[in-house]
Amino acid sequence: MxxxxxxxxxxxxxxxxxxxxxxxxxxxxxxxxxxxxxxxxxxxxxxxxxxxxxxxxxxxxxxxxxxxxxxxxxxxxxxxxxxxxxxxxxxxxxxxxxxxxxxxxxxxxxxxxxxxxxxxxxxxxxxxxxxxxxxxxxxxxxxxxxxxxxxxxxxxxxxxxxxxxGQQLPVLEHPAAYPLTTLAPGCASGRLLGGNLSMICATLGTAFELDAEDIILFIEDVNEPLYRVDRLLTHMRLAGKLNRLRGVLVGDVAGVDVLALNRLLAQELGGLGIPVLAGWRSGHCDPNLTLPMGARVRLDADRQQLVLEQAVVTAKI
Missing domain, CATH: 3.40.50.10740 (Murein tetrapeptidase LD-carboxypeptidase, N-terminal domain)
Structure with a gap:
């Protein structure tokens, strides 16, 4: 190391x-x-x-x-x-x-x-x-x-x-043209961490793996067929990551049928007892919205909102 x-x-x-x-x-x-x-x-x-x-x-x-x-x-x-x-x-x-x-x-x-x-x-x-x-x-x-x-x-x-x-309001805007899907209801706060699902799994077992304790997990990917998304999520479950989460925000998974993806996500994540919100336009998509990694946020799957609970930038001295 x-x-x-x-x-x-x-x-x-x-x-x-x-x-x-x-x-x-x-x-x-x-x-x-x-x-x-x-x-x-x-x-x-x-x-x-x-x-x-x-x-x-x-x-x-x-x-x-x-x-x-x-x-x-x-x-x-x-x-x-x-x-x-x-x-x-x-x-x-x-x-x-x-x-x-x-x-x-x-x-x-x-x-x-x-x-x-x-x-x-x-x-x-x-x-x-x-x-x-x-x-x-x-x-x-x-x-x-x-x-x-x-x-x-x-x-x-x-x-x-x-x-x-520093002009971002606490409630992050999401374009109405791209409806979100609540896969599991609820509201939870935690650090927002994650990113590309394949890369998250590639770091498991290393000193740089995702610290999943009490986080809101964000995932997205591209060019991964549904069976490989299934494999990646199963990898995370078997690595003990999914049962430590406070919530899941699913970004764009480009190239996968949305209805089939949501069925898989509901199967893998729906029984965790945490909010799961899918369809957030971040990742390999257009538009590609910015998310603050490491920041404390509140995920409200009922209202379909992501809310900042801390400042992510401060005035430069």
Whole structure:
């Protein structure tokens, strides 16, 4: 195990991070797969919203199906956090390879320099690790290439920027065009943790696995047929994770028939005696709404609401 972990414990409460200020600097990193992107378009996008773009060096590299070597991608992550002139960190894309970085992360460095960190999919591995060992809120939200520059529906951008700037109201808005489904009734509070279901299961049995005690679990996935979703949920149950939850928020599971998915979820989760709300538009979907990982929330499956019970950002000093 990484010796840096021995001095840390799993955090039971997660602190807010400094808000993204007007005129702030947003660093772009590629901790997973490579992607070509239009630098001029990205710069224009940032400037149009009052921000400055800083592209970390490794974004321009490619190592097979990875965006640069492990050392390069880890260096960019550390430098983006350590540089106090950088106000937030966005990921270019997901893909593969993020777990390869986990046992090299200097979590003490991250704890000294907390700031908004945004991504999803393979980036789930970093959300799990940072919330567990650095103890601050991160953001399961849109990435630059596919989402913000990909012309996804307006709530994708507005949800992210409201959350990072501190303008988010306690009740998170969900577009009425995408009805939610209450699979199990009730209301519960807990830390919101999770992300991509495949990645959550990939970390089980490691020092970076999901700490499921008294959490509101968020799950989403893509390109996983129903039988594999079944296998992943069964894996979590057999690992003793499901019976420790306070509630479950199900995001988009792209490529799976919704009615069949909801039947499976009701079978796997409905007997736990906790609220389960499905259909939240977060993940590999359009729109892709931002969720604060590690933050204390209230899941009300009866009212079909998700409510923040803590500040997720604070004014930057």
């Amino acid at each position: 990484n010796s840096r972990l021995t001095a840390h414990v799993s955090f039971k409460a997660h602190s807010a991070v400094p808000a993204l200020p007007a005129g702030g600097v947003i660093a772009l990193i590629a901790p997973a797969g490579p992607a070509e992107f239009d630098f001029n378009l990205a710069t224009q996008w940032m400037h149009a919203r009052g921000y400055q773009l800083r592209v970390m060096a490794g974004v321009w590299e490619k190592d097979g199906y990875l965006a640069g070597s492990d050392a390069v991608r880890l260096r960019d992550l550390h430098e983006a956090f350590e540089d106090d002139s950088i106000d937030a960190i966005f990921c270019l894309r997901g893909g593969y390879g993020t777990p390869r970085l986990l046992d090299g992360i200097d979590f003490e460095l991250l704890r000294r320099h907390p700031k908004p960190f945004v991504g999803y999919s393979d980036i789930t591995a970093l959300h799990l690790a940072i919330t567990r060992y650095a103890g601050f809120v991160t953001f399961h939200g849109p990435m630059l290439n596919a989402d913000l520059l990909g012309n996804k529906q307006p709530p994708t951008e507005s949800s992210l920027l409201r959350m990072l700037s």
